Amino acid sequence: MRNVYNGIILEIERQEEKLAAKVLPIMEEAYQMTIFLQDALAKLKRDVLKDGFENEHYEMKFFRNIKPQILGKLIYYNKVFQVETGCPVRNGKMFIQYFARRLKELKNEFRQSICNTDFYKYYRSGRTDRDELYFKLGKINLKDGLNSDVFEIDLSFSTYYDHKVAHIISNELFYSYLLSKISPEENPETILKHIEDAKDIAWTGSKNALIELIYAFHASGMISNGKIGIRKLGTIFQVLFRTPLGDLHHAFHRMKVRSGSRTAFIDQLKLSLEDYMDKNL
Structure with a gap:
């Protein structure tokens, strides 16, 4: 089962990198990733139902x-596709207002149905003492007053x-996606379109490698005493190396797993x- 999961994760990463290399419109990229992830999840479900789990811990x-x-x-890419297809214009004041409304809706949803729940606090704190109740099949307790969508999911x-x-x-x-839409002055792709050509400075490694480096600097707090945000730090590196990296937060989630x-x-x-030190002894 572990090998199956690792294989699916690698396939997803390759697909994301493949689409990023094509520099597709975000609407098309989101649509293709939605289809791809839907198929990947269906495959994973078939394998789980067929083989089960090695043990309760796994x-x-x-x-x-x-x-x-x-x-x-999958939920994220589907949201992006829906928002992009509903956008009335491609720039200007209406464009900013449209995405600002979506951001406000997201914040309201978070305040009303997520941030104040006991489960959210449990998950965010990193606790694991109740995992047996939350993350094992057949442990749903309707007396906890769960939302009605519990009846719409496949409990197998x-x-x-x-x-x-x-x-x-x-x-x-x-x-993170919505913030990049309503803050165009911090959007690396916008900046790169206006910066003078500087082909003598270029990042020749993978995008994931640069993102890993950016997060390492951010986590260490060694730039501006850690007071600079990850989005601004990412923008600096992307402009410096003329390399659009897309959604840094999304890529970081891939790295974690x-x-x-x-x-x-x-x-x-x-x-x-x-090795370089050894050669220069």
Whole structure:
């Protein structure tokens, strides 16, 4: 089962990188990713129903960390597609107002149905002592006063709360997307269109490697004493290297669940520097 999941995650990452390389309109990219993720989730469901789980520990891990990452992206890309197809114009005041309204709706949804719930506080705190109640099949307690959408999900492939986690993940991604729409002055793609040509400075590694480096600088707090936000820091690197990176927050979520080392590029940097030191002894 672990190998199946790792394979699906790699396929999703390859598809995202493939579409990013084509520089498609965001509407088309979101549509293609929605279809792709829908198929990936269906495949994962077939495998789970067929083979089950190795043990209870992996079952809880699957419904807390694995399935929600895929479902969360699916919900996110579908939201982006819906918003993009409903946008009345491509720029100007109406454009900003349109996305500002979507952002306000998202914030209202968060305040009304997410942030004050006991489960949200439990999940955000990193607690695991109630995972057996939240992330195992057949543990749904209707006496807890769950929302009526519990009756609309497939309980053979959901604990109900994995669906909650997926919405938390999708809302975070969607929030970053909306912010980039209503703050065009911080949109790297807009800046890159107006910057003078500087072909002598270029990032020749992968986009994921640069994103990993950006988050490492952000986490360390070594630039501006950690007072600079991740979006602004990302913009600086993207402009410096003339490399649009898309949704940094989305890419970071992929890194957190990828197979192997989650800091593959930084690990390679360390090895490269040590080799260079050895050659210059």
